[in-house]
Amino acid sequence: MFMEKNSTSSSSSSSSCFVTSTRRTLTVWMKSLVFNGNGCTVYDSSGNIVYRIDNYDQKLKNEFYLMDVHGNVLVTILKKKLSVIKFWEGYKSTELEGRINKPWFQVKNPRLFKGDHCEVLLIKDGNNIDLENSYKIAGNATAFKIINEAEELVAEVKQKQSVSGITLGEDVMTLMVEENVDLSFIMSLVVIYCLIHHKM
Template identity: 55%
Template sequence: MAKIHPLSILPSSCSSSSSDYMTLESEVFTIWMKSLVFNGNGCTVYDSNGQIVYRIDNYNHKCGNEVYLMDLRGKVLLTIRRKKHRIFGCWEGYKCNGSNEEKPWFKVRKPWRILKGDSPCEVSLGWDKDQPISYRIEGLDGRSACKIVDQNGGLVAEVKQKHSTSGVVLGDDVLSLVVEPNIDHSLIMGLMVVHGLINQCM
């Protein structure tokens, strides 16, 4: 039986920066769209060494209004909340760093229903008016596949269906995530979760 996690091709843990969630080289993850909890909804994320690094367990509730990104041991790293608006949906991500931080780390706005087809989701990162940072989440073929680009159109991360080393396409629930260097992996995971919630994949 083929392993679902990627081979250790690119350096990862040996080239970490000051953040535990950022590396100086491209990082490859495998996303298995299955929860570690029996009959639960969510996903499990493996690093390039086959170790579980992130997990989302929504138990029996799918597409909840509050979702938690956790590490292997269940420590909450990020809380994602859905804010309901009349015309479009909005999701906010909050870092769980031990303080009662009220300002969200990021905000994702869903396109209007009329433009839902190929319209990207807009991402606002932080609230510094002098140095605004924004991304776009663009859907690809399939509900789970997407890519995240910066405000200049540069690729930041991409999620697509995973292939084995022999070229065999794995199941629809096994995805490959490539994150570019010097990008916070936990942020990318948060945006990937929002994309999955929008498309009712978790």
């Protein structure tokens, strides 16, 4: 089960925080539910849709939306550029709806054009970096891990295997998320890492 951290929200679009109560295994299919769309779809172990990720403008891959099964936007993911440095920022839906440009987190690749290692920084109060809570994404296009500042595994992505042990195509992946983790945050990081590796 997922536990919504902000239980006072009037709708699912007003909170992007869904904390896992147990270790979860999800399936990420690199296919949008929108006709000719660009994104992916996330399913739970029962085959139910958990998240949708879409970019409604295929020409510009600079803005993606993490949505729940009803299409409510939970997180907006934006690609930014500062001089020659490119990075990604995530915004909770309430912040964008209020036109308050305060990012939730930033994802940077210190190796510039190589995507095998990314740094994730949480932003406090919209402009201060939370030095006590940082993450790292490391791996390749089909297998990577998300690790916290204590070097503990938070989530892992790898190619999905069938019950008989057959590895499926590169567009179908298994996402394993540890307990007490904000799933929408982790899913946003997975999307960004896939974008860096041109999987969407």
